[in-house]
Every structure is written in structure tokens, then in C-alpha cells.
Amino acid sequence: MNITVQKFGGTSVGTPERIKAVADRVSELKKTTPHIVVVVSAMGDTTDELIALSHRISETPNPREYDALISTGENISAALLAMALQNLGVLAISLTGPQAGVATSGHYGRSKIVDVDTKRILHELSLGNVVVVTGFQGINDALDVTTIGRGGSDTSAVVLAAALGAGVCEIFTDVDGVYTTDPRKVKSASKLSEISYEEMLELASLGAKVLHPRAVECAKENGIVIHVRSSFDRVEGTLVKEAAAMEVNRPVTGVTMNEDEAQISILNIPDSPGVAGQIFSELADAAVNVDMIIQTVQENGFNKISFTVSVDDLQQAKTVTSNVGARLKASGVQFDDAIAKISIVGVGMMSKPGVAAKFFKTLGDNGINIRMISTSEIKVSCVIDKADGPRALELLHAVFELDRL
Amino acid sequence: MNITVQKFGGTSVGTPERIKAVADRVSELKKTTPHIVVVVSAMGDTTDELIALSHRISETPNPREYDALISTGENISAALLAMALQNLGVLAISLTGPQAGVATSGHYGRSKIVDVDTKRILHELSLGNVVVVTGFQGINDALDVTTIGRGGSDTSAVVLAAALGAGVCEIFTDVDGVYTTDPRKVKSASKLSEISYEEMLELASLGAKVLHPRAVECAKENGIVIHVRSSFDRVEGTLVKEAAAMEVNRPVTGVTMNEDEAQISILNIPDSPGVAGQIFSELADAAVNVDMIIQTVQENGFNKISFTVSVDDLQQAKTVTSNVGARLKASGVQFDDAIAKISIVGVGMMSKPGVAAKFFKTLGDNGINIRMISTSEIKVSCVIDKADGPRALELLHAVFELDRL
Numbered sequence: 073m074n075i076t077v078q079k080f081g082g083t084s085v086g087t088p089e090r091i092k093a094v095a096d097r098v099s100e101l102k103k104t105t106p107h108i109v110v111v112v113s114a115m116g117d118t119t120d121e122l123i124a125l126s127h128r129i130s131e132t133p134n135p136r137e138y139d140a141l142i143s144t145g146e147n148i149s150a151a152l153l154a155m156a157l158q159n160l161g162v163l164a165i166s167l168t169g170p171q172a173g174v175a176t177s178g179h180y181g182r183s184k185i186v187d188v189d190t191k192r193i194l195h196e197l198s199l200g201n202v203v204v205v206t207g208f209q210g211i212n213d214a215l216d217v218t219t220i221g222r223g224g225s226d227t228s229a230v231v232l233a234a235a236l237g238a239g240v241c242e243i244f245t246d247v248d249g250v251y252t253t254d255p256r257k258v259k260s261a262s263k264l265s266e267i268s269y270e271e272m273l274e275l276a277s278l279g280a281k282v283l284h285p286r287a288v289e290c291a292k293e294n295g296i297v298i299h300v301r302s303s304f305d306r307v308e309g310t311l312v313k314e315a316a317a318m319e320v321n322r323p324v325t326g327v328t329m330n331e332d333e334a335q336i337s338i339l340n341i342p343d344s345p346g347v348a349g350q351i352f353s354e355l356a357d358a359a360v361n362v363d364m365i366i367q368t369v370q371e372n373g374f375n376k377i378s379f380t381v382s383v384d385d386l387q388q389a390k391t392v393t394s395n396v397g398a399r400l401k402a403s404g405v406q407f408d409d410a411i412a413k414i415s416i417v418g419v420g421m422m423s424k425p426g427v428a429a430k431f432f433k434t435l436g437d438n439g440i441n442i443r444m445i446s447t448s449e450i451k452v453s454c455v456i457d458k459a460d461g462p463r464a465l466e467l468l469h470a471v472f473e474l475d476r477l
Numbered sequence: 478m479n480i481t482v483q484k485f486g487g488t489s490v491g492t493p494e495r496i497k498a499v500a501d502r503v504s505e506l507k508k509t510t511p512h513i514v515v516v517v518s519a520m521g522d523t524t525d526e527l528i529a530l531s532h533r534i535s536e537t538p539n540p541r542e543y544d545a546l547i548s549t550g551e552n553i554s555a556a557l558l559a560m561a562l563q564n565l566g567v568l569a570i571s572l573t574g575p576q577a578g579v580a581t582s583g584h585y586g587r588s589k590i591v592d593v594d595t596k597r598i599l600h601e602l603s604l605g606n607v608v609v610v611t612g613f614q615g616i617n618d619a620l621d622v623t624t625i626g627r628g629g630s631d632t633s634a635v636v637l638a639a640a641l642g643a644g645v646c647e648i649f650t651d652v653d654g655v656y657t658t659d660p661r662k663v664k665s666a667s668k669l670s671e672i673s674y675e676e677m678l679e680l681a682s683l684g685a686k687v688l689h690p691r692a693v694e695c696a697k698e699n700g701i702v703i704h705v706r707s708s709f710d711r712v713e714g715t716l717v718k719e720a721a722a723m724e725v726n727r728p729v730t731g732v733t734m735n736e737d738e739a740q741i742s743i744l745n746i747p748d749s750p751g752v753a754g755q756i757f758s759e760l761a762d763a764a765v766n767v768d769m770i771i772q773t774v775q776e777n778g779f780n781k782i783s784f785t786v787s788v789d790d791l792q793q794a795k796t797v798t799s800n801v802g803a804r805l806k807a808s809g810v811q812f813d814d815a816i817a818k819i820s821i822v823g824v825g826m827m828s829k830p831g832v833a834a835k836f837f838k839t840l841g842d843n844g845i846n847i848r849m850i851s852t853s854e855i856k857v858s859c860v861i862d863k864a865d866g867p868r869a870l871e872l873l874h875a876v877f878e879l880d881r882l
Binding site: 166192 | 538597620
């Protein structure tokens with residue numbers, strides 16, 4: 073059975089009118105494609121509204137009940153989409169995660185999908201139904217509903233595609249694909265026709281919200297091609313797939329800017345073993361995620377440690393760092409949230425030397441000071457002054473010829 | 478295991494604050510009562526909002542999807558109540574109809590509960606949990622969620638009480654019991670400490686909205702005492718139970734007035750067999766429910782047929798009646814919605830002659846004209862002019878000494 077899996081996100085099913093538009097689209101596809109599984113998120117802000125409701129009851133709602141509560145959002149959108157399809161004369165049925173055989177394990181709120189018993193889905197498909205499956209949820213061994221973490225409907229769709237032997241999973245969203253950089257920031261941003269799993273993972277972890285990183289990892293593990301495309305028009309989007317010959321042609325696939333980090337520096341720390349370990353385990357204990365870290369030896373022989381955190385965590389990080397700084401007898405702690413992190417991503421840079429150098433030189437030639445650097449095999453990131461951010465983004469986008477893709 | 482079953486309606490769980498108040502009450506009971514099952518309706522207008530949503534998708538939504546949709550209202554309130562109980566340190570768990578083992582059969586939207594597999598409920602009770610069960614829903618043989626009709630949460634609660642061997646089912650609502658008549662209409666209305674199933678059924682079918690008739694029938698069949706009481710105060714309510722010696726003491730238990738019916742008369746119909754059958758089967762085909770029917774012979778030898786319908790059905794009834802009247806060569810059709818139906822209900826009237834006579838005499842002595850009469854073993858109803866309704870209600874309430882109960 074050749075099965076097509078499509079996923080529509082919260083914006084795509086945000087109103088009854090949009091649900092009808094999705095039904096139109098699926099109904100059109102049904103004319104040429106006999107077996108369609110559609111995965112849906114909750115309508116627009118439904119999940120947030122349910123979360124707000126739970127917090128009016130309890131600041132720390134019980135995780136099992138929380139999952140039972142917030143999973144109802146997807147039940148609503150799935151039933152409505154099935155109704156809308158039937159209204160167009162298309163046979164359709166909605167299935168909840170439990171009904172669709174999506175087995176989960178692990179903690180409520182962040183379960184993993186461990187198996188899909190496809191029996192019911194295949195039966196409904198064989199009856200000619202479009203099968204609408206609720207994303208984001210499954211059933212655990214205790215026969216209770218669990219959710220798999222926010223953004224999890226992408227993962228649900230990819231897992232179902234894998235379980236059903238679908239080669240492609242189409243993810244419909246409010247943008248028409250993956251771009252070389254944020255089109256709202258750089259006008260010449262161009263849409264990528266394809267991107268490798270690895271690059272997509274880097275872009276996603278750098279803050280590109282187009283796909284959930286877990287969904288990309290899951291697609292990579294199962295060899296599922298993800299087609300990211302717009303639910304509002306019919307143009308082809310971006311294929312996320314195994315890196316092929318394409319990396320030869322382009323060393324850099326995308327440039328990103330993150331303006332939501334802050335830099336913290338601890339000055340004049342004695343150079344003794346275990347100091348860095350102490351600082352960062354105390355931050356971890358306080359649930360502060362640290363991104364880039366640099367340790368430098370100052371002229372006086374003492375060390376300086378700088379790192380970046382999300383601005384959301386800055387207050388918490390300030391408290392922890394000031395305490396640990398005082399205990400280590402550091403001379404002071406500095407905070408700066410006027411920074412931007414610029415990153416280039418591309419599997420091609422592994423085989424093309426000089427990409428990082430070109431990045432640094434471009435910034436230097438234009439008088440942009442680099443404060444911190446971090447690299448991975450397929451990524452280079454620099455922290456610069458926030459004021460220089462937009463200009464750096466434009467310059468790098470042009471230098472790496474991303475407007476010509 | 479001695480189990481207490483309580484049901485809280487939509488108003489009682491209408492807001493997070495009210496859910497917390499319900500949790501307070503259950504938590505207090507838990508101190509003295511080890512095994513509690515709580516059945517909940519959806520919060521306030523949730524079900525109506527979900528219905529409105531479905532109608533924005535389709536005028537005739539698919540019944541299976543409609544049930545999948547509207548049953549989410551109870552899932553939300555049950556999860557929130559479980560959270561609220563846990564917040565007070567009370568062990569609690571919410572179970573959906575399917576999880577609670579509520580097996581249904583028949584049409585979507587109006588299924589019957591055919592069985593309850595109490596395994597999971599008993600297990601959760603044995604762990605010390607208050608078990609919060611969604612009313613209104615169950616699971617059919619296809620493993621799909623079905624709903625059991627509006628007002629069905631009352632029935633869910635009574636069925637669970639029967640399955641769990643609870644002798645009493647407490648139904649918490651927004652009134653504090655069953656009254657001799659509507660307290661908003663007659664100030665001297667008094668609360669009944671008990672009422673028989675039969676009387677409650679008559680009152681419910683006459684429009685008293687305090688209990689759903691199916692729940693009463695189900696309680697009668699299973700010998701479950703229903704305790705109707707207010708969720709907003711702690712006073713004892715009304716026990717609905719087997720008629721005992723009480724009927725000796727009071728011939729009449731309640732008086733009701735229904736102002737939502739209209740009278741239709743077809744004049745000068747030829748007196749030939751099958752005429753009435755034709756009229757009422759055409760009305761039935763048009764889904765018009767007919768209440769009272771009277772056929773009289775006119776002075777000219779022709780027949781006159783009068784009947785009452787709900788004002789909601791009046792337009793439809795007018796069309797059908799005019800058509801059939803013309804075909805029967807009746808001389809005309811009259812419509813009148815300025816009527817009131819006054820009824821007295823009481824199992825005691827079976828053994829006390831003269832109750833109906835006293836009813837008619839009271840109206841006659843006060844110059845109130847009776848247009849139609851219908852009687853059952855435990856009920857007498859009269860249609861009168863709407864303008865006389867409130868006065869008739871007051872008079873009858875006093876004559877049958879209902880203010881002295």
C-alpha cells in the first residue's frame with residue numbers, strides 16, 4: 073500500500089475556515105492518491121488556552137492529568153477536519169493517538185513514541201478513508217494518554233510515515249519552505265530546494281522554528297524525506313533529506329542570527345582545577361542552559377570565563393554566577409545582553425577549507441568585532457555586538473552567495 | 478467495597494474556581510469516606526461551544542466525529558478536577574468513559590450504556606484514588622467514543638452507581654432539590670424531602686429540568702436512590718426513591734406549568750375512519766412531537782381535532798396541518814400559542830378519589846376556562862389560557878396544601 077502522510081500545524085487548522093481549506097486540499101489530492109494519512113496539531117492557540125486553564129487550577133499540575141487535558145486540543149481539530157472532508161464527499165475518519173496505535177513510553181509531557189500498531193490505520197485506509205490522526209499524543213502501557221512534547225506533531229507525522237512505509241512526509245506550515253536566512257531580515261533570502269538532515273538540525277537548534285529538531289532526527293534515522301511547504305499556496309517547498317552530491321556545490325546552506333542570548337563573563341578567577349566544572353554544574357542545577365563557552369588567560373595570569381545563555385535565563389544565571397563568582401574570589405562578573413550570535417551552517421564546509429576564515433575575514437574587513445567563536449563540523453558561530461547583527465547577516469548572506477541559490 | 482458516587486453538572490464545574498470548590502467538597506468527604514467516584518459534565522457552555530464549532534464546519538456533521546468532538550468537554554473538566562483534588566493533597570485520577578470501562582451500543586449521539594467493566598475503577602479506588610469519571614460518554618464495539626445524549630451525565634452517574642453497588646447516587650446541581658412547583662413562579666413552593674421515581678419521571682417529562690428522565694428510569698430499574706442537592710451549599714436535598722408509605726399522606730406532590738406549547742385545531746373534518754391516523758402520522762413524519770390530543774364531535778356532525786405541540790415545532794406543525802387539513806377538506810385550521818398547560822403529579826392520587834375533580838373545581842370556581850384535559854394514573858393536565866396560568870399555579874399549589882410540606 074503506497075501511503076502519503078501529510079501534517080498540518082496549528083496555524084493551518086487555526087479556524088473552521090482554514091480547516092475547510094485543508095480539507096479542500098486533501099480532497100484534491102485524494103482524486104489521484106488512494107491512501108492518505110493526515111496528522112494535525114491543535115487549532116491555533118488551543119493548547120496554550122488549555123495550559124492556562126490548568127494553571128488556574130494548580131501551579132504544578134499533575135503530569136498525567138496535564139497530558140489528558142492538553143491532548144484534547146488535537147482531538148478537536150482531528151474530528152473537525154474529518155467532518156470537513158466528509159462534507160466534501162470524501163470518506164474520512166479521525167483517530168486519536170491511542171486509536172491510531174501510537175504507543176509511547178517515558179515521562180508524561182515528554183514521552184517517546186516507541187511503536188505504532190498500524191492495524192486500525194491500515195484497516196480504515198483499506199475502506200477508502202482518509203485517516204486523520206491527532207499529532208502530539210499516544211498511549212502508554214497503563215493505557216493512559218501521554219504527550220510527546222511541544223512541536224511533537226511533526227515527530228508524530230514522521231513516525232507514522234516510517235511505520236506506514238511512506239517515503240515522504242509532507243509538513244504543511246505557515247512558511248513555504250526553508251530559507252538561506254530569515255526572509256524578514258534579509259530581503260535576498262532564497263528558498264532552498266533541498267537541505268540535509270544535519271544542516272536542518274543545526275538550523276533548528278539555532279532557532280529556525282520551521283521544523284522540530286526531534287522530527288528531523290527521527291526522519292534521518294528512518295530515511296524519511298520531509299517536504300516542508302506552505303498550507304496557504306501550492307508551490308513546492310524544501311526537501312529535507314540525506315546529504316547527497318549537493319554539498320560539493322555549496323559550502324554554506326544558511327546564515328542565522330540569534331538576538332536572544334546574553335553574555336556573562338567572570339573575571340580574574342584563580343587558575344585552579346575544577347573551577348569551570350563548578351561554575352557550570354551550578355548553572356545546570358539551576359536549569360540554566362549554557363550555549364557558547366570561552367576561557368581565556370588574562371595578562372595577570374588569572375583566568376576569565378565567558379559564556380552565553382538565553383535572555384530568558386539571564387536573571388537566574390546572574391544570581392548563580394554572582395554567588396559562585398564571590399565564592400571563587402573572582403574580581404567581578406559582567407553581564408551584556410547587547411549581543412548577537414551569527415552562524416553559518418553547511419555540510420559542504422567539511423570538504424571546503426577556508427569557510428570559517430572567510431566568515432571571520434568578512435566581519436573583520438567590515439569593522440565588526442568578534443567576541444566569541446564556536447564551531448562544529450558543519451557550523452561556525454560568532455558572537456558580535458547586537459548593533460552589528462543585521463549588517464553582518466546581510467554581508468555573510470552575500471559573501472556566501474546565498475542569494476544566488 | 479462501599480462506594481459513594483457523586484455527579485457534578487456543568488454549572489457546578491463552570492469555572493476553575495468552581496472546580497476548586499467541588500474539589501474542596503470532595504476532599505472533605507474523603508476524610509470519612511474511603512471510596513469516592515465523581516462523575517462530571519463539561520464546564521458550563523463548553524459542549525455548546527463545541528457544537529457551534531462543528532456547525533461552522535458542516536450543517537450535518539458526521540455523528541461519529543461529532544461524538545469524538547463534543548466528548549472532549551468532559552475530558553477537560555475531569556482532568557481539571559483531578560488536578561484540583563491533587564492540589565489539595567487528595568490522591569485522584571481522571572478516567573475517560575473508555576478508560577472507565579463504560580461500554581455503549583447504538584447510534585452515535587444517543588447511545589445506551591450496555592455494560593460497565595469496573596476493573597480499572599476498582600483498581601484505582603483500591604490505590605486510594607478519588608476516581609473522576611467523564612459523564613456523557615462511553616466506548617462502542619468499534620472502540621470509538623460515543624455520547625449518550627444530552628443530560629446524559631446524570632445517567633452515567635446512576636449507571637456507575639449501579640455497576641459499583643453504590644446504594645445512593647448524589648447528583649449535585651444548581652438547585653437544592655426538587656420543589657412542589659417552580660420557586661421562581663410560586664413563592665410558597667416547598668422543597669420535597671423525597672419523591673417517588675414515578676412522580677419524578679412525570680415532573681421531568683413536564684419540563685422540570687432538575688434530573689434527566691433517563692437517569693430516573695435507570696435509577697428505578699436498578700433500585701438506586703438519587704439524592705438531588707445543591708453544589709453551592711451543604712443542606713440536604715431531595716431523595717428520589719421507591720414510592721413508600723408516603724403516598725398515603727399526600728395525594729399531590731407537585732404542580733407544574735408549561736408555557737411553551739401551542740394549540741392547533743382542525744375544524745369540520747368528515748367523520749371517517751383513519752382521519753386522525755393520517756394527521757398524526759404526517760406530523761410524526763415531520764418530526765413534530767404531539768402532546769395532548771382531543772377529538773370532539775361538533776354540532777353539525779363533523780369532527781374537530783385539537784392537539785398541542787411545543788412552540789419550537791409550531792412552524793413545522795402549521796405547514797403539515799394546513800396541507801393535511803386542505804386534503805381532508807376541513808373548513809379551517811386554528812393556531813393559538815397563548816396557552817398554558819397546568820399539571821398536578823402525585824402517586825397518592827391513585828388511591829385518593831376526587832383529586833382531578835378538586836383540580837377542575839378550583840379552576841372553575843375561579844373563572845378559569847379549561848380547554849383540554851389529559852390524565853394518567855398519577856397526573857392530571859389541563860390546557861388553559863396563558864393569562865390565567867400564574868394564578869392557576871398559585872391556586873392549585875395552595876388547594877393541594879403543597880406549601881405545608
